[in-house]
Amino acid sequence: MPLPVAIRLENVCAKYAAVRAVEGVSLSVHRGEIVGLIGPNGSGKSTTLRLAAGLLDPVAGTVEVDGLARESDPLRYARRVGYVPQDADLYDELTAEQNLEFFARLYGLRGFELDAGVYRGLARAKLVDRANDRVRTFSGGMRQRLSIAVALLHDPAVLLLDEPTAALDPASRDALFADLHKLRDEGHAILLTTHHLDEAESGCDRIALLERGRLVAEGSPGELMRTKSSGRPVLFGHLSEPLAKFVERRARLRLGPGVELEITGRRVRLSAWGSDDLGRALAVLLSEGAKLDAFRTPAGRLETNAKAA
Numbered sequence: 001m002p003l004p005v006a007i008r009l010e011n012v013c014a015k016y017a018a019v020r021a022v023e024g025v026s027l028s029v030h031r032g033e034i035v036g037l038i039g040p041n042g043s044g045k046s047t048t049l050r051l052a053a054g055l056l057d058p059v060a061g062t063v064e065v066d067g068l069a070r071e072s073d074p075l076r077y078a079r080r081v082g083y084v085p086q087d088a089d090l091y092d093e094l095t096a097e098q099n100l101e102f103f104a105r106l107y108g109l110r111g112f113e114l115d116a117g118v119y120r121g122l123a124r125a126k127l128v129d130r131a132n133d134r135v136r137t138f139s140g141g142m143r144q145r146l147s148i149a150v151a152l153l154h155d156p157a158v159l160l161l162d163e164p165t166a167a168l169d170p171a172s173r174d175a176l177f178a179d180l181h182k183l184r185d186e187g188h189a190i191l192l193t194t195h196h197l198d199e200a201e202s203g204c205d206r207i208a209l210l211e212r213g214r215l216v217a218e219g220s221p222g223e224l225m226r227t228k229s230s231g232r233p234v235l236f237g238h239l240s241e242p243l244a245k246f247v248e249r250r251a252r253l254r255l256g257p258g259v260e261l262e263i264t265g266r267r268v269r270l271s272a273w274g275s276d277d278l279g280r281a282l283a284v285l286l287s288e289g290a291k292l293d294a295f296r297t298p299a300g301r302l303e304t305n306a307k308a309a
């Protein structure tokens, strides 16, 4: 029997001035479950997460954690939610311990509770032996672990992560998912966004697919594979060096119709209508100077196709 629902979005809509970013999304995440929000750029993933975090007010619909509507008690709601933004909100010039202490004080921890929270955070982030090192000396994986430990300082039931793997290499990404699986098994409800279908497929219990602000499919990775597989070839890669924005723009101009290129941090996803087109697109990317460490095209894996949907 599934554990109770921890976070529930019911028919939620969000706008930025005239831009309708999320339209009528209903989604629940149970305790002991990891749900991955996927979708193309601009489909509303981050906005949905910000709604769930209580950082953005919906223009319609309700958002609840453990049955508590945000508007009824915003402070209690905030205590139940941990949010890890895309760019880690850490202080580079402070040490790991000082960062944890700073945020723990903001959460109102004092005395023994404060000391215990900071130590638990260091242990959770596997940074006990780096407690006194400044964050600016940390790798992407270490920063990400520390950000998650900060988000969990007040022991929330719900953990929300925006593109948590964007700046991670494949080994750190796998380590992150191992940590998330442990948190899930401890009973946390986890909602995360990703561009990468392969990691949603292997790391999440359920996937929700957004397109143009609407939830267009939801289910286990297996279910979505059966209903949404389009056979469109896709390639996942990892850049050994970040791609300059102007190079990315130039490559996009040359890629031609039907080719989709998504770059998140160092992670690359390229898809096209056919294998030949995909090969040509890869050649364009490489000729523009992209340095891909590794790439793979998982045959028969979950792939969505916004144009054909």
Ligand SMILES: Nc1ncnc2c1ncn2[C@@H]1O[C@H](COP(=O)(O)OP(=O)(O)OP(=O)(O)O)[C@@H](O)[C@H]1O
Pocket: 016, 017, 019, 020, 021, 039, 040, 041, 042, 043, 044, 045, 046, 047, 048
């Ligand atoms: N602060 C903002 N002001 C105005 N429009 C915004 C703002 N943030 C997002 N939008 C718009 O809202 C829509 C949804 O954006 P959102 O960032 O939620 O999508 P996303 O799926 O997370 O995209 P990405 O994968 O690129 O991060 C887009 O049209 C975007 O341009």
